[in-house]
Amino acid sequence: MTRPLRILTLSTLFPHAGAANFGIFVERQTAELNRRAEADVTVINPVGLPPWPLSKLSRYRDMVGLATHELWNGLRLFRPRFPLIPGMSGKSNPDRIYRAILPLVRQLHEENPFELIDAEFFYPDGPVAMRLSEQLDIPFSIKARGADIHHWGNQPGCQDQILAAADKAAGLLAVSCALKQDMIDLGMIGDRITVHYTGVDQSQFQPVNREKMKAEMGIAGPLLICTGALIPRKNQALIIKAMTAFPNARLILAGSGPEETNYRRLADRLGVAGQVQFMGNVPHQKLAALTAAADIAVLVSRSEGLANAWVEALACGTPIVISAAGGAKELLANPDAGRIVEENPDAIAEAIRSILASPPDQQAVRDTVSGFSWESNGDQLLAHFQRIDSDGRIGN
Known part of the structure; x- marks a missing residue:
C-alpha cells in the first residue's frame, strides 16, 4: 500500500x-x-x-x-x-x-x-x-x-x-x-x-416543506435570510433598507460582527426593527434548517470568491439574490435559481419582489448545484x- x-x-x-x-x-x-x-x-x-x-x-x-x-x-x-x-x-x-x-x-x-x-x-x-x-x-x-x-x-x-x-x-x-x-x-x-x-453537504442542506417550517417558526409572510459576518463588505445595510418595501416580510441575519450596533440603529431608524432578527452565529445544522425555510437568501457582498452561503442556499432549494461579486455568474447560470443585482436597495427589492411573485421549484433550484460536494x-x-x-x- x-x-x-x-x-x-x-x-x-x-x-x-x-x-x-x-x-x-x-x-x-x-x-x-x-x-x-x-x-x-x-x-x-x-x-x-x-x-x-x-x-x-x-x-x-x-x-x-x-x-x-x-x-x-x-x-x-x-x-x-x-x-x-x-x-x-x-x-x-x-x-x-x-x-x-x-x-x-x-x-x-x-x-x-x-x-x-x-x-x-x-x-x-x-x-x-x-x-x-x-x-x-x-x-x-x-x-x-x-x-x-x-x-x-x-x-x-x-x-x-x-x-x-x-x-x-x-x-x-x-x-x-x-x-x-x-x-x-x-x-x-x-x-x-x-x-x-x-x-456542500447535500444531506444537511436540502429542501424542506417551507410553509410548514415557517408555520412552526410563527412566520406567516415571506422569510429572507442573509448569512455572513456583519461587516461592511457583506452589505447587510442594503438588505435592511430593501426591507422597507416588504412590510409583511421577515429578515434573518445569521452572523455576528462589528456592524451589528449600526445595523440595529439603521433598522430602528427605517421602522423595520420588528422585521429584522439578529441571530448571531448560528450552529451549522440549525443554519441549514433556517436556510431551507427561507423563501430567498439575499447575499449582496461587495466582493467574494465564491461564497459557501450561496451554494448552501441553492442546495436547500432556496433561490438567491446576490451581487455580481466573484464567481456569481459561474454559479448562477440558471435564472430560475435567483438574480444577480446591482448593489442598491431598489435593485435588491425588485429582485425579491420578482422571485416572490413566481417562486421557482425547490428541486430545480437544488439541481443547479448537484455537482457540488x-x-x-x-x-x-x-x-x-x-x-x-x-x-x-x-x-x-
Whole structure:
C-alpha cells in the first residue's frame, strides 16, 4: 500500500468551541481530505492574541482558553499563539506568525516529516508557508478565497508578500474562475492557478416543506435570510433598507460582527426593527434548517470568491439574490435559481419582489448545484497535491 502524503495545513481561520462556524469551510475541506488513505493531514491554526488588557475584550475572550493541541473532527490540530496588534499589524502578521509557529513546526517535522505545506488563505497564510517551505525544504501550495486577494492584495506592504509567495509556490488554487482572473490581474501566472470549487453537504442542506417550517417558526409572510459576518463588505445595510418595501416580510441575519450596533440603529431608524432578527452565529445544522425555510437568501457582498452561503442556499432549494461579486455568474447560470443585482436597495427589492411573485421549484433550484460536494472537493484537492508531490511545481 502506498504511504500517505504527509501534509501540513496552515489556516488562520478554523472553527473552535466558541465559534463553531469560524472557517468551517476549511474544516470540512480538510477533514474530507484527511479521511482518505492517500493523505495524512496535520492542521496548524495560529491564534492571534493582543497583549493584556486588550486580550480581555469579548472578541478574544473565547480564544484565550483554547487548547493548544486537540483532536477536532478526526484532525490533529495545533493552535499556537502569536502576538497581535489589533488594527495595526496587518503587514507584519506573516512575520509574527512565522516566528511564533516555527519551533512547533520544526518539532513536528522532526518527529514525522511533512512533504507538502497547504496554505488555506493567500494572506497571511501564504507568506508564512513560503518561509516554512524554505526552512523545511518542501513544496507549498496556496488557496485564494476572496478577501485575501481583494483586500490584502491591495494593501501597502502586503501585496509584495502575496506576489512573492505566489511566485515561489508549487501550486495555486482559486475558488472561482473570476477569482483566478483577479489573481492574474494582480500579477500571478494563470497557467499555475487551478480552480477549486467549494463543497456542500447535500444531506444537511436540502429542501424542506417551507410553509410548514415557517408555520412552526410563527412566520406567516415571506422569510429572507442573509448569512455572513456583519461587516461592511457583506452589505447587510442594503438588505435592511430593501426591507422597507416588504412590510409583511421577515429578515434573518445569521452572523455576528462589528456592524451589528449600526445595523440595529439603521433598522430602528427605517421602522423595520420588528422585521429584522439578529441571530448571531448560528450552529451549522440549525443554519441549514433556517436556510431551507427561507423563501430567498439575499447575499449582496461587495466582493467574494465564491461564497459557501450561496451554494448552501441553492442546495436547500432556496433561490438567491446576490451581487455580481466573484464567481456569481459561474454559479448562477440558471435564472430560475435567483438574480444577480446591482448593489442598491431598489435593485435588491425588485429582485425579491420578482422571485416572490413566481417562486421557482425547490428541486430545480437544488439541481443547479448537484455537482457540488465535499467528496468532489476532496478528490480535486488530493489530485492537486499529488501533482505537486510528483512534479514539484504546477505550471511554468
